[in-house]
Each structure stands twice: as structure tokens, then as C-alpha cells.
Amino acid sequence: MKPDPRAFWTFFRQGFAKWDQTASFVPSQRFLVDAMVNGAEPERARRIVELGPGVGVMTKPLLSRMRDDAELYTIEIDPPIHEQLVRAVVDPRLHPICGSAEHIADLLAEKGCSEKVDAVVSSLGMSLIPPAVRDRIVESIIDSLAPGGVYVQFGYIHTRYLVISTERGFVPFDYLGYLESRFERVQRTPVPLNFPPAWVFESRKPR
Numbered sequence: 001m002k003p004d005p006r007a008f009w010t011f012f013r014q015g016f017a018k019w020d021q022t023a024s025f026v027p028s029q030r031f032l033v034d035a036m037v038n039g040a041e042p043e044r045a046r047r048i049v050e051l052g053p054g055v056g057v058m059t060k061p062l063l064s065r066m067r068d069d070a071e072l073y074t075i076e077i078d079p080p081i082h083e084q085l086v087r088a089v090v091d092p093r094l095h096p097i098c099g100s101a102e103h104i105a106d107l108l109a110e111k112g113c114s115e116k117v118d119a120v121v122s123s124l125g126m127s128l129i130p131p132a133v134r135d136r137i138v139e140s141i142i143d144s145l146a147p148g149g150v151y152v153q154f155g156y157i158h159t160r161y162l163v164i165s166t167e168r169g170f171v172p173f174d175y176l177g178y179l180e181s182r183f184e185r186v187q188r189t190p191v192p193l194n195f196p197p198a199w200v201f202e203s204r205k206p207r
Contacts, residue, residue, distance in 0.1 A: 001024060001068070009083060011017050011145065012047070014018070016032050029193070029194050029195060031043045031191050031193040031194050032059055032154060032191045032194040032198050032200070033058050033061055034061070035045070035176075035200040036058055036121055036123075036152055036200055037058065037062055037065065037121075037180070037188055038155060039119075039121075039150065039152040039189075039200055039202045040062065040119040040121045040150065040152050041118075041119065041150070042062050042065040042066045042070070043065055043067065043141070044118070044120035045066065045067075045070055045117075045119050046067075046070055046115075046118055047071050047072075047073070047113065047115060047117040047118055048062060048066065048068070048070070048071070048072050048073070048114075048117060048119045048120075048121060049063065049072075049073045049074075049075065049104060049111040049117050049119070049144060049177060050066075050071045050073070050120075050121045050122075051074075051075050051101045051104075051120065051121070051122040051123065051124050051141075052074055052075075052076060052101070052122060052123040052124040052125075052139075053074040053075075053076050053085055053096075053123065054076070054080060054081055054085070054123060055084050055085055055088060056084075056085050056088045056089045056113065058121065059072065059074055059085065059089050059094070060089060061068065061149050062093060062121065063089070063091050063093060063094060066093060068093075070093055071093050071095060071113070072093055072095065073097060073098045073107075073108055073111065073117075074093075074094065074095070074097060074098045074115065075098075075099055075100075075101050075104065076096070076098055076099075077098070077099065077100050077101070079098055081192075082096065083145045084096040086149040093103045094192070095111045095113075097110075099121070099122060099143070099171065100136045101107045102133065102136045102137050102140050103140060103141060104120075104140045104141065104143070105140065105142040105143055105144055106143070113177045114168060115146075116144060116145060116146035116147075116149065117144050117145060117146060117149060118146055118148075118149050118150075119149060119150050119151075119152060120141045120144060120145060120149070120150075120151045120152070121152045122141070122151070122152065122153045122154075123154065124137065124153075124177065126153065126155065126173065126178075127155060127156075127159040127171070127172075127175070128163060128171070138139070138182060142206040144181070145206070148204070150202055150203065150204050151183070151202075151203040151204075152200065152201070152202055152203075153175070153200075153203070154191070154198045154199065154200045154201070155173075155175035155198060155201065156196045156197070156198050156199075157190070157196065157197045157198060158174065158197075159163070159172065159173050159195060160174050160175070161173055169173035175199065176188055176199075176201070176202060179203050181201070181207070182207055183203035183204060183205055183206055183207060184204070184205035184206075184207055185203065185205050186201055186202070186203045187201070187203075188200070188201055188206075189201075189202075
């Protein structure tokens with residue numbers, strides 16, 4: 001995908017302004033994007049939700065591998081980033097939404113979708129999100145998944161030991177333990193070539 005300097009600058013600027021919300025200054029790189037998209041199995045999906053799509057670095061690869069009759073719903077809480085995504089990605093299968101991931105079912109219903117989804121692909125910075133909000137987001141994800149659906153989430157490897165929140169200070173976060181307490185099957189794949197290095201978690205069968 002050809003880099004878009006304006007989109008990069010929008011993400012970079014919002015990363016400084018809202019660190020606890022964006023959790024990064026730069027969009028995900030190709031290796032992490034590939035691992036996330038592979039985990040969602042877009043060729044088989046009828047409906048996919050992408051949380052925290054940013055400026056579309058994962059949205060475009062998802063669309064490129066989705067069926068012609070499939071639908072992709074993106075949910076982005078940051079208005080400037082959402083507006084950049086709307087300008088950057090135009091596809092009849094895409095339904096961009098500006099809102100909170102705490103309310104997936106309601107947001108999809110507003111777009112005319114009452115069905116469960118086959119995959120939720122999340123780039124949200126779960127390690128920086130306040131615990132009560134994080135729990136509501138995961139409950140929303142679980143409620144939206146169809147039987148056999150998958151929740152794909154990445155987390156930076158360092159977050160288990162070092163996370164600095166502008167609001168809550170030093171808050172390390174164990175992605176694997178958190179997900180295993182909520183899903184029966186969690187597969188973890190390392191992506192060492194991303195910056196920073198990351199894990200991709202594929203979670204299935206909510207407890």
C-alpha cells in the first residue's frame with residue numbers, strides 16, 4: 001500500500017494529543033498487518049468489524065481479500081482519524097463508523113446490520129484503556145461474534161512489563177492471561193519485525 005503522508009501526519013499528531021487512546025505514534029507496519037489480516041480469514045467471512053482502524057493501513061488489505069458480497073464495519077473513536085479514513089478508503093463494502101467499541105451491536109444496528117460477525121479485528125491499545133472500559137469493550141466483542149467467530153488483537157511485546165499511561169502511570173498488562181480468562185482458545189503469534197515488536201492473538205470460543 002502506497003504511504004499517504006497526510007494520513008501518517010494525522011495519526012502521528014493524534015498519537016501525541018491522545019496517547020492513551022491511540023497507544024502509538026505510527027500506524028502498524030506490513031508484517032503486523034499481514035499477521036492480523038491472516039488471523040481474520042477474510043476470504044471466508046461474510047461480516048467483519050475492525051476496531052481502531054486508524055487511517056486504513058489494515059482496512060485496505062482486509063477489503064482486498066474479502067468477498068464481493070462481504071461487509072466491513074470500521075469503528076473509530078477519534079473524529080479526525082475517522083475522517084481521514086473516510087477520505088482514504090472508498091469501497092461499497094465498507095461502512096465506516098465514528099463511535100466507541102463499547103457499543104458494537106448498537107453501532108452496527110444503526111447501519112442496518114443486526115447479524116453476528118465472523119471476525120473482530122482490533123488495533124485498540126488495550127494495555128492503556130482503563131480496566132472497566134476494556135472489560136466493556138471485550139464484552140461487546142464477545143456479544144457481537146457469531147459461533148465460530150474469531151477476535152484478532154495485537155499487543156506490543158513490552159506491554160507485559162512496561163506501559164506508561166498519561167492518566168494512570170505505570171500499568172503493565174498481560175494480554176495472554178487476560179484473553180485466556182475470557183476465551184477457551186487463544187493462539188499467540190510473534191511479529192518481531194514490527195516496530196515495536198508485537199504479538200498477534202487469535203481468540204475463539206468465549207467462556
